[in-house]
Amino acid sequence: ALNAIADGIERRAEDLAQVETCDNGALLRSHRRGVMPRAAHNFRFFADWLGRLDAGDLEISGHREQVSWAPSGVTAVITPWNAPLMLATWRIAPALAAGNTVVAKPPEWAPLTASLLADITAEAGLPDGVFNVVQGTGTEAGAPLAAHPDLARVCFTGSVATGRLVAAAAGAQLTPVSLELGGKSPLLVFADADLDLAVRHAVGQYDNAGQVCLAGTRLLVDERIAGEFTARFLDAAAALRQGDPRDEDTDMGPNITRQHLERVDGFVRRAVAAGARPLLGGTVNADLGGLYYRPTLLADAKPGSEILTEEVFGPVLTLQTFSGEDEAVALANSTRYGLAATMFTGDHDRAERVSARLVAGTVWVNCFFVRDLRAPFGGAGLSGIGREGGTWSFDFYGDVKNTVYAPEGWRSDG
Ligand code: NAD
16 A cells, blocks of 8 residues: 555656645755655655564573564654655655554645645555544644544654644653754865865755755854855855746745745844844845745854854855864854754765764765665754654654563473
8 A cells, every 4th residue: 555655646746746836835846856756755665664674583591582563553743834745754654654544734834735645545545544634723733633642653843842832742641752843954164175065065055945954054164265165155156046936947936925934034134133244145035026035145143143043944044164173063063953964074084073073863974965764864952852764763653562482392281
C-alpha cells in the first residue's frame, strides 16, 4: 500500500505541484523537481526500511533477546505551510509503515495537498480510517487533536510557540511527542573556503522566499575575506529574479500571506531602528505589488539583538564577521536554536573540529540541504525534541519491544 501511495503521488505529481504552488506560493519548478519526487520517495523509503529493521539478536547466559517494533496506535501529524506535502509525508509515511493509523492536521494557510493525499491513499487501497485528514485552524482543529486522550503519538512541525502548547497538551496524557521547530542557523565562511561555492549557497538561503526552517540566515564570515565575500554576494543576489512562482525562470516567489509579509517587514524595521544597516533590500518590493519582499542583507546588527536571535522566516539574512575559530563557534552557538549549521572551509581538520563544537542537529560542510532518509534529523535546543529518519523513525512511531527466549532445553522435565 505504501508503494502504491508513492505511485499515486508520482502519477498526480503535476497536479500536486500546481495546487501546492497556488496554495503557498512556493516555486512550481521546485515542487516539480524536488518536492513531489521526495514526497513519493518518503513512502517508498519507509516501506523498504520496514523490511530492514533489525537490531540483531542479543544473547545473555544462553537466553536470546529479540528486538521488534510493534505498532503504537493513532498518530497525530500537525504540519506547517512552508512545505506542506513534503513535511507531512515525511511523518505520515513512517507512521503508517510502523503499522499506526494517522490523523493529519494540515496548515490552514496551505491545506489542499493533504486532502489530495487522502484521495491518493484511498486509491492505493488503504482501508477506511487508516489515514485521516482534519482540516481547520490551529485553535479549532490542532489543539483538540494534540490533547486527545486516545493518541499514541503526536508529531508536530511548526513554530516554537505552538510547539510548547502541543508538548504541554500531549504531556498531560504522557503521549510521546516529536517536535520539529524553528531555526536561526549559521552559515560560516572561513578564509580558506571556496568563495564561489560559499557565495552560491549563501544566496541560495533566499530559497522559498526565506520560508525554510533549515535556512542558514546568519552569515558568519572571516573578517579577512568579508569585503570580497560581500561584493560577490551582492553581485550574485542582484541576478535573482523575483516574480510569479509559476514561471520557470523565477528564483524567488512571494511570502505566503500579507500578515506574514508584515511580520517579516516588522523584524527588518525594528532591526534598522536598532542600528542595523541594509546592504541589500530591506523593504517590500513595491515594483511587483502583492506579497513580495526584497532579498535583504543586514550588517552591523547589535550582538544579542532580535534580528540575530529570533527566526524571521522571510528573505532576510544578517552578516557578521569573526576572527578565528573560537569566535566563529561562539557566534554560531549564540542563539537558543540548534536545527542546522553550514560551513565552508578548505580544511578537513577544521571542519571536524568546528562541527564537533556546533550545537546543531545537522551540520553541512561545503554543501547544503542534502539529506539521506537513513540519517537522523531533528533539532537541538529550541529547534525540537527527538530524531527521525531510518530506524530512528520506527523507534518513535513504534513501541519497541524486547522478547527474551529461554535457552534451548528449557522444559523443567528436561
Ligand atoms: P505554526 O506553529 O503557527 O503552525 C504549525 C501548525 O500547527 C499548523 O497546522 C497550525 O494550524 C497548528 N497549530 C496552531 N496552533 C495550534 C495549537 N494550539 N495546537 C495544535 N496545533 C496548532 O507554524 P507555521 O507558521 O505554520 O510554520 C512556520 C514554523 O515552522 C517556523 O518556525 C519553521 O521554522 C517551522 N518549521 C520547522 C521545520 C522543521 O523540520 N524543524 C520544518 C518546517 C517549518
